[in-house]
Amino acid sequence: MSRHVVVLEVNGRRHRLRVESHERLLDLLRDRLGYTSVKEGCGTGDCGACAVLVNGRIVNSCLMLAVQARNAKVETLEGLGTANKLHPLQKAFIRNSAFQCGFCASGVMLSAKDLLQRNQNPSRDEIRKAISGVICRCTGYMKMVDAIEEAAAEMRGETVG
Amino acid sequence: MLRYLDKNRQATVIAGGTDLVPRIERRIVRPKLLVDISGLHELRYIESQGDEIKLGALTTISDLAESSALAAHHEVFRQVSYKFGAPPIRNVGTVGGNVAAASSSEDLIPVFLALDANVQLSSINGKRSLPLQEFLLGKRKVDLRQGELISEISFRKMTESSCCSFEKVGRRNSLIIALVSSAVHLDLDPKQMRINQIRAAFNRVRGKIPERAHLMEETLHGKQLNDETVNEGLRALESELMLTTDYRASADYRKRAARICFEKALTHCAAKIIG
Numbered sequence: 001m002s003r004h005v006v007v008l009e010v011n012g013r014r015h016r017l018r019v020e021s022h023e024r025l026l027d028l029l030r031d032r033l034g035y036t037s038v039k040e041g042c043g044t045g046d047c048g049a050c051a052v053l054v055n056g057r058i059v060n061s062c063l064m065l066a067v068q069a070r071n072a073k074v075e076t077l078e079g080l081g082t083a084n085k086l087h088p089l090q091k092a093f094i095r096n097s098a099f100q101c102g103f104c105a106s107g108v109m110l111s112a113k114d115l116l117q118r119n120q121n122p123s124r125d126e127i128r129k130a131i132s133g134v135i136c137r138c139t140g141y142m143k144m145v146d147a148i149e150e151a152a153a154e155m156r157g158e159t160v161g
Numbered sequence: 162m163l164r165y166l167d168k169n170r171q172a173t174v175i176a177g178g179t180d181l182v183p184r185i186e187r188r189i190v191r192p193k194l195l196v197d198i199s200g201l202h203e204l205r206y207i208e209s210q211g212d213e214i215k216l217g218a219l220t221t222i223s224d225l226a227e228s229s230a231l232a233a234h235h236e237v238f239r240q241v242s243y244k245f246g247a248p249p250i251r252n253v254g255t256v257g258g259n260v261a262a263a264s265s266s267e268d269l270i271p272v273f274l275a276l277d278a279n280v281q282l283s284s285i286n287g288k289r290s291l292p293l294q295e296f297l298l299g300k301r302k303v304d305l306r307q308g309e310l311i312s313e314i315s316f317r318k319m320t321e322s323s324c325c326s327f328e329k330v331g332r333r334n335s336l337i338i339a340l341v342s343s344a345v346h347l348d349l350d351p352k353q354m355r356i357n358q359i360r361a362a363f364n365r366v367r368g369k370i371p372e373r374a375h376l377m378e379e380t381l382h383g384k385q386l387n388d389e390t391v392n393e394g395l396r397a398l399e400s401e402l403m404l405t406t407d408y409r410a411s412a413d414y415r416k417r418a419a420r421i422c423f424e425k426a427l428t429h430c431a432a433k434i435i436g
Contacts, residue, residue, distance in 0.1 A: 021195055022185060044183040045250055046336055057252040063182045068199050111248060132335035133247030
């Protein structure tokens with residue numbers, strides 16, 4: 001087993017860490033850096049609870065080794081907005097009661113962010129496809145799709161809510 | 162990199178990691194040395210050259226779906242991409258990794274088989290190229306020699322008279338291992354409705370890896386495309402599919418689904434060619 005020095009940026013903050021070869025990005029983010037929005041559900045890429053943005057695209061952090069994220073820009077839910085200044089996605093999810101337990105919240109909102117960065121006016125079908133990598137077992141997806149549509153409208157400068 | 166792989170023969174290569182990382186976690190494989198190639202950007206390309214399309218081994222599934230070079234005549238990649246895992250998998254999973262994994266759950270393999278694709282392998286001794294069909298030796302067994310790296314997948318471009326289409330049946334649309342999947346490549350004379358060539362691959366035919374349905378292909382080759390010949394083809398298919406029952410689905414269900422997948426893909430191709 002060998003150790004490697006990895007430099008990466010998480011939510012705009014630069015970190016320099018020693019990581020082990022087999023360490024996953026999930027372990028690094030959650031256990032070592034304390035970004036607890038990143039959850040471990042299945043650990044096999046089936047549930048999306050661990051999904052984060054790596055260089056702007058949604059990936060499962062349970063399937064990526066920490067060393068593979070060297071020099072990457074990582075974004076977790078903690079980087080989306082603050083308690084005083086919520087991101088339009090967070091506001092829309094609250095308005096629409098789009099979460100119950102919240103375990104999938106991080107993966108769903110970050111998946112939506114990935115989509116909205118590339119498509120400002122997605123159809124409901126495109127939204128459903130974009131969040132299809134994250135499994136919700138309590139709220140259901142309807143309210144999430146409603147919320148993402150609303151957030152997209154707000155981000156385009158339309159008045160909502 | 163190739164020199165390193167040649168010197169370190171116990172090395173296991175990792176790219177997207179979507180297949181390998183959970184296998185390491187579950188201790189199914191215990192690599193002594195992992196070599197990460199995900200940063201080799203020179204192996205991430207989609208090139209249109211002469212009558213060929215060349216895909217670098219590190220091309221991701223999302224790259225295929227978003228490629229403008231493939232959009233017009235190779236919509237099969239858009240079809241397969243949307244049924245392949247889900248966005249977080251597609252953003253890192255690679256073409257080379259899908260081929261290397263060599264199992265019936267790799268959705269790209271039937272497509273590449275239907276396209277009669279070639280696999281290029283690179284080592285310090287140079288390059289070697291062989292048909293994907295010969296590269297796949299069995300479930301999780303490929304003809305990859307020590308020190309070799311999968312570098313490229315290539316296939317002939319579609320023409321006015323040809324089309325390739327993919328169908329998949331699973332319990333849901335995303336994040337699902339195919340119960341049955343099928344890719345069909347059809348070359349059809351649109352005036353005479355004569356089948357110049359047909360290749361059809363399924364995620365399983367005789368064993369637990371994707372293969373082509375050669376008997377059905379031979380039955381349909383050179384024939385007129387009509388209900389009668391298609392039924393003849395389906396009977397041939399029925400006789401050569403040796404599907405098994407497991408906890409995912411029964412052999413009978415798989416057979417029926419295979420038939421429907423094939424018919425849908427074939428109809429799609431024919432409609433596209435006739436226009």
